[in-house]
Amino acid sequence: MPKISHDISIAGLTIDRKSKIPLTKQLYEGIRSAIINRQIRPGQRLPSSRTLAEDIGLSRNIVLLAYEQLTLEGYLTGSVGKGSFVSEDTYDSFAGQAIQQNKPVAPPDPGTEVQLPKLDQVSAVYVKRETSKAIVKPFQNPVPALDHFPFQSWSKCAGKIFRSLEFLQLSYDDAQGCYPLREAIAAHLRINRALSCEPEQIIITNGTQQALNLIASLLMQKGEQFWIEDPGYINAKLAFIQAGGIPCYIPVDVNGIDLDHACIHYPKAKLAFLTPSHQFPLGGTFSIAKRMQLLEWASKNKMWIVEDDYDSEFRYSAKPVPSLQGMDHYQRVIYTGTFSKVLFPGLRIGYLVLPNPHLTQAFKQAKAFADRQNAITDQLILNEFIKEGYYATHLRKMRVLYKKRQDHLLELIRKHGGELLRAEKQGSGMHIIAYLQENQDDQQIAAILDQAGIITTALSVYSSKFKYPPGLLLGYTAFTEKDLETGFFKLLAILKEQHP
Structure with missing residues (x-):
């Protein structure tokens, strides 16, 4: 570990001049305790003897004597002119002492324990979500092709x-x-x-999840019902549940949600969360006729529609389907989008398109209360990236690349999947569904693959009420053809082991 050149201050270092313990001993014990308890870390530079003496009101000789004793015992290293540093070997040599000095952690006082809200209603996926740095592995989804991101153009804009x-x-x-x-x-x-929109209707958010949280906090009242696709996007469901909403699960087919089922069984729902252009995760597209029927229903029943257009930029065959928002003459649709899937996940810029000024003002105030604003420099860089045409160019290139990668993965499944795997071509999106044999447990298979370094998600994870054939979501956009082949044959070998 390299030495940290700047001096540090030692908070909590006190000297009791009325004590019978010599001042040098008090100073020595204070610094030694700070090192053992990891308040000061290996490689950190202590204040100079002159500076520390001035800070705590002691003579410099007392500080020099304390530093000398700590150096003799191996806690500090250094030399004249360079300063005193905490030894790199401190925690190896004195780990036992550190453990002895650490007091046992007392149980929290009654009533102070941290409780996860509505834990009994929230999927286990919520509390088990990966929160550390993500390492991209086949067939993780949805991850863009970072190896093809135009870093030079982005850096130029920055x-x-x-x-x-x-x-x-x-x-x-x-x-x-x-x-x-x-x-x-x-x-x-x-x-x-x-879309039918102007800049005044748009709210910039920290990704799609913040957009959903804002919607839930403003439009979902406790005890109100909301439609959610089944299978569907888990994070949206959790956002509305935490706001007090009651989920109404709507079955899905190749044409999107079963609108008749929704209207008959849950006519009092106040909100619907939908992915009409490319249903997540099955991939269906909501027909124009059904869209018109839904919009009329929403207007008549005063229901809000949240349209999540999460990956509509990546359509490979047919012409893009117009957004639901663009057809809405009743001001009932709230549109969400994100740049995280198009550019790179770390960007964390999403947006909301609100249908009227009153709603926009309410969301603006809620956004300001949540985190005041997105980072201004990130927004300016992204704007420059779009203005200079880099964004449109990148999109065109990624559509070609992603189609090629999807085709390659589908060909691997067609040639080698046999009876173990089957998949169909997707006209858009960033993943395909590889269906397993009917008798297989897709969550168990996904867990075994995860242990082998293959990242997939079981289709059944996204379903709460209705049963669908077992399958695995396979992302392909972030991986070269060689990576896809390596991951696929490893996946296939594991499937063969499970069902020889």
Whole structure:
């Protein structure tokens, strides 16, 4: 570990001049305790003897004597002119002492325990979610092709923004989001998704999840019903449940949700969460006729529709289906989108398109309360990336690349899957579903694959009420053809072991 060159201060270091313990001994014990209890870490530089003496009101000789004793015992290293550093070997040599000095952790006082809200209603997926740094492995989904991201173009835009930052841009910005970026998003959505929107209707969010949380907090009242596709997006369901909503599971087929089932069984629902352009995870598309019927129902029954257009940018065969929002003349549709899947997950920029000024103002206030605003520099860089045409160019290239990668994976399944795997071509999206044999437990298979370093998700995880054939979601967009082949044959070998 490299030595940290800057001095540190030692909080909590006190000297009692009324004590019978010599001042040098008190100082020695205080620093030694800070090292053993990991308040000061290996490689960190202590204050100079002169600085520490001034800070705590002791003579420099007392500090020098304490430092000398700590150095003799191996806690510190250093030399004249370079300073005193905590030894790199401290925790190996004195681990036992550290354990002895650490007091046992007392149980929390009654009433202070942290409880996860509504744990009995929340899927185990919620509490088991991976929160550490993600390592991308086949067939993780949805991950874009980071190996093809135009880093040079992005860096060029970033450099331009940082060279031209103005004083006002370093202060708080509009909670609704950077206006030039909202202009760029509105123009893109009008042309490519047939939305009816202006910059004033858009709220920039920290990814789709914040958008869903804002919707749930403002539009979902405790005890109200909401439609959710089954199978469907788990995080959306959890957001509305935590707001007090009651899920109404709607079956799905190749044409999207069964609208008749929803209207007959749950006519009092106040909100519907849908992925009409590319149903997640099955991939169906909601027909134009059904969309019109849904919009009329929503208007008549005062129901909000949340349209999650999560991967509509990646359509490989047919012409993109117009958004539900673009057909909405009743102001009932709230549209959500994200750049995380198109560009890179770490960007964390999503957006909401609200149907009227009153709702937009309410969401703006809720966004400001949640986190004040998205990082202004990220928004400015993204706007520059779009304005210079890099975004549109990247999209075109990724559509070609992703189609090629999907075709390659499907060909592997067709040639080698036999009776173990079957899959169908998807006209859009970032994953396919590989269906297993009817008698297999897809969650058990996914767990075994995970232990072998193959990341898949069982289709049944997304279903709460209705039963579908066992299957695995296989992401393909982030992986080269060689990676797909290596992962596929490893997956196939494991399936053969489970059913020889």
